[in-house]
Amino acid sequence: MITCAAPAPPSGQVQLGHGSGGKLSAALVRDHFLPELTNPVLRQLGDGAVVPVFQGEIAISTDTFVVNPIEFPGGNIGSLAVHGTLNDVAMMGAVPRFLTAGFVLEEGLDLAVLDRVIAAMAAAARAAGVPLVTGDTKVVERGKADGLYINTTGIGTLEGPCRPAPQRAASGDAVLVSGPIGTHGMAIMAAREGLGFEAEIESDSAALYPLVARLAGRFGGEVHVLRDPTRGGVASALNEIAAASHCGIVLEEDALPIRGPVAAACEMLGLDPLYVAGEGVMLAILPARHAEEAVAALRSLPLGAEAACIGRVVDEHPGMVVMRTGIGGTRVVDMLPGDQLPRIC
Amino acid sequence: MITCAAPAPPSGQVQLGHGSGGKLSAALVRDHFLPELTNPVLRQLGDGAVVPVFQGEIAISTDTFVVNPIEFPGGNIGSLAVHGTLNDVAMMGAVPRFLTAGFVLEEGLDLAVLDRVIAAMAAAARAAGVPLVTGDTKVVERGKADGLYINTTGIGTLEGPCRPAPQRAASGDAVLVSGPIGTHGMAIMAAREGLGFEAEIESDSAALYPLVARLAGRFGGEVHVLRDPTRGGVASALNEIAAASHCGIVLEEDALPIRGPVAAACEMLGLDPLYVAGEGVMLAILPARHAEEAVAALRSLPLGAEAACIGRVVDEHPGMVVMRTGIGGTRVVDMLPGDQLPRIC
Numbered sequence: 001m002i003t004c005a006a007p008a009p010p011s012g013q014v015q016l017g018h019g020s021g022g023k024l025s026a027a028l029v030r031d032h033f034l035p036e037l038t039n040p041v042l043r044q045l046g047d048g049a050v051v052p053v054f055q056g057e058i059a060i061s062t063d064t065f066v067v068n069p070i071e072f073p074g075g076n077i078g079s080l081a082v083h084g085t086l087n088d089v090a091m092m093g094a095v096p097r098f099l100t101a102g103f104v105l106e107e108g109l110d111l112a113v114l115d116r117v118i119a120a121m122a123a124a125a126r127a128a129g130v131p132l133v134t135g136d137t138k139v140v141e142r143g144k145a146d147g148l149y150i151n152t153t154g155i156g157t158l159e160g161p162c163r164p165a166p167q168r169a170a171s172g173d174a175v176l177v178s179g180p181i182g183t184h185g186m187a188i189m190a191a192r193e194g195l196g197f198e199a200e201i202e203s204d205s206a207a208l209y210p211l212v213a214r215l216a217g218r219f220g221g222e223v224h225v226l227r228d229p230t231r232g233g234v235a236s237a238l239n240e241i242a243a244a245s246h247c248g249i250v251l252e253e254d255a256l257p258i259r260g261p262v263a264a265a266c267e268m269l270g271l272d273p274l275y276v277a278g279e280g281v282m283l284a285i286l287p288a289r290h291a292e293e294a295v296a297a298l299r300s301l302p303l304g305a306e307a308a309c310i311g312r313v314v315d316e317h318p319g320m321v322v323m324r325t326g327i328g329g330t331r332v333v334d335m336l337p338g339d340q341l342p343r344i345c
Numbered sequence: 346m347i348t349c350a351a352p353a354p355p356s357g358q359v360q361l362g363h364g365s366g367g368k369l370s371a372a373l374v375r376d377h378f379l380p381e382l383t384n385p386v387l388r389q390l391g392d393g394a395v396v397p398v399f400q401g402e403i404a405i406s407t408d409t410f411v412v413n414p415i416e417f418p419g420g421n422i423g424s425l426a427v428h429g430t431l432n433d434v435a436m437m438g439a440v441p442r443f444l445t446a447g448f449v450l451e452e453g454l455d456l457a458v459l460d461r462v463i464a465a466m467a468a469a470a471r472a473a474g475v476p477l478v479t480g481d482t483k484v485v486e487r488g489k490a491d492g493l494y495i496n497t498t499g500i501g502t503l504e505g506p507c508r509p510a511p512q513r514a515a516s517g518d519a520v521l522v523s524g525p526i527g528t529h530g531m532a533i534m535a536a537r538e539g540l541g542f543e544a545e546i547e548s549d550s551a552a553l554y555p556l557v558a559r560l561a562g563r564f565g566g567e568v569h570v571l572r573d574p575t576r577g578g579v580a581s582a583l584n585e586i587a588a589a590s591h592c593g594i595v596l597e598e599d600a601l602p603i604r605g606p607v608a609a610a611c612e613m614l615g616l617d618p619l620y621v622a623g624e625g626v627m628l629a630i631l632p633a634r635h636a637e638e639a640v641a642a643l644r645s646l647p648l649g650a651e652a653a654c655i656g657r658v659v660d661e662h663p664g665m666v667v668m669r670t671g672i673g674g675t676r677v678v679d680m681l682p683g684d685q686l687p688r689i690c
Contacts (some may be wrong), residue, residue: 021576022681047408047433055400061393062445066483086390100407102496138411144491151447151496232367336367
């Protein structure tokens with residue numbers, strides 16, 4: 001009664017059988033995932049992982065990555081899936097500790113592409129010092145996914161008094177940014193559209209925890225808000241913070257760090273960089289009296305070399321973000337209703 | 346310079362803009378996810394969740410669900426995504442505590458379908474007493490996903506001495522099953538193929554933690570292995586356990602509980618129920634002297650009413666599973682190389 005269909009001949013592509021839970025699945029994990037991602041916890045290959053935690057609170061964040069194209073200047077979906085989720089954990093003031101990964105692979109995906117994605121994932125996790133402790137792989141038929149999608153869930157431990165939250169912005173706070181904005185989104189757009197300026201724009205995808213540690217160590221509980229402006233960019237992130245805190249936010253256009261090629265590409269495509277995602281930059285909101293020292297602290301790390309104070313939190317126009325433009329005017333920076341750039345993460 | 350494209354006219358379908366991180370995303374979460382899934386942690390709508398943990402160890406498991414069809418007799422992808430991951434946590438001997446969810450939605454998905462999926466997810470989480478604490482939603486273009494995929498990550502706390510693991514099966518142990526096997530897989534096959542016996546087979550998808558609690562409470566550290574035989578069925582699960590424990594396993598064919606309609610459908614399709622997934626059944630391996638009491642403990646719960654002792658762990662043929670058939674013969678129960686039933690979870 002057993003129907004034991006012969007596997008398709010071995011090839012360099014993902015096959016449906018790789019998702020079966022049988023021998024092919026085991027071979028995929030053994031030959032492609034474990035060599036790069038191995039650590040004592042993952043190596044046990046259970047359906048989950050057991051890890052130690054300290055007493056107290058843990059921070060949890062989950063994100064699915066569907067970026068198109070899978071590979072782009074400055075990274076690929078694997079490194080992005082590590083950075084994106086670890087950054088969400090770091091933005092809660094937590095020390096990122098563990099990572100899980102769930103893959104949806106499309107039948108026919110080149111195993112060479114998968115291997116590059118896994119290698120980038122492993123390198124990003126190693127650099128961040130965070131082990132991938134458990135994972136899962138599913139395969140769907142040709143055409144039913146765009147190469148691959150990756151979900152990552154990150155778990156961090158909350159230590160010390162730093163508890164940033166979107167509702168904690170307060171009048172009198174300064175708004176800092178750790179580096180140039182809009183870089184990741186424009187790198188993806190350039191790669192996707194095959195625009196001529198491809199070589200000039202690399203994604204800024206990076207782990208932000210070292211910047212968080214710098215601020216948390218110095219200002220502790222006075223770090224009111226941390227946020228990485230990914231989907232929807234700085235504009236959407238600040239609108240959410242203004243709404244949650246019932247405060248207004250005033251930005252200074254001239255203070256916003258934007259790389260020249262990013263600004264030029266935005267101009268060419270008619271996009272506002274305020275709405276374009278970065279993946280290696282964060283917003284920090286803390287009392288204005290600490291602004292100068294905080295900018296210096298961020299600048300002491302290479303990732304924060306272009307940190308700047310870009311605005312302040314005010315009592316006026318609660319829930320609203322406005323920008324003072326270079327020529328002295330003021331405009332409202334609203335949330336977009338829908339997409340400016342789909343599938344950039 | 347802002348290009349603020351007007352959103353597509355409101356409709357009953359998922360739009361690309363629902364994945365933008367802008368106003369449409371916020372509306373999707375507010376109108377479709379929160380009404381069903383709300384709890385104090387999720388309601389904060391941060392990029393993650395902060396939850397308390399006790400000192401000690403936590404168990405983490407992640408799983409992506411790509412079941413086709415999305416809805417089937419006995420459940421849908423939402424209830425399955427809750428049960429599947431909570432069960433993986435429970436199989437580690439942990440008390441399931443928190444759940445995260447990452448959605449990949451296909452543009453054009455009926456919001457009515459999404460609402461039913463979310464409602465089933467919420468009902469399953471409520472019944473299990475486990476809150477969904479954070480989530481994420483992405484939208485991909487029409488044709489780039491099969492309606493929707495859901496990743497869930499579960500976190501549990503390890504309390505008490507019960508630490509089951511695949512490598513802990515020992516010669517002299519009994520192999521128990523908590524109920525009929527192969528039910529979920531055949532329910533999916535029936536729904537997918539539009540076979541005539543649809544009405545008779547409902548998925549057994551269910552949360553197994555109450556069964557685990559019963560065994561852990563009574564036998565503690567003597568519960569050597571727990572495993573839910575999902576993808577690849579009982580045969581694959583026991584092969585993995587035999588390999589990890591360097592023991593042999595002998596099954597008694599006559600002892601295996603299989604519902605009549607499941608056996609008939611398997612027969613008709615030429616499938617071996619030993620390789621067909623269940624989603625509301627578990628294998629438990631513990632010293633044979635406890636077998637009778639353990640079966641009685643499982644049977645004291647409705648979900649375990651058909652629990653049975655189906656085999657034993659032996660020193661002979663390490664790494665291999667064999668079955669003594671009803672007519673007195675013996676056959677090897679190997680792992681399948683690839684797929685018997687793709688995309689059943």
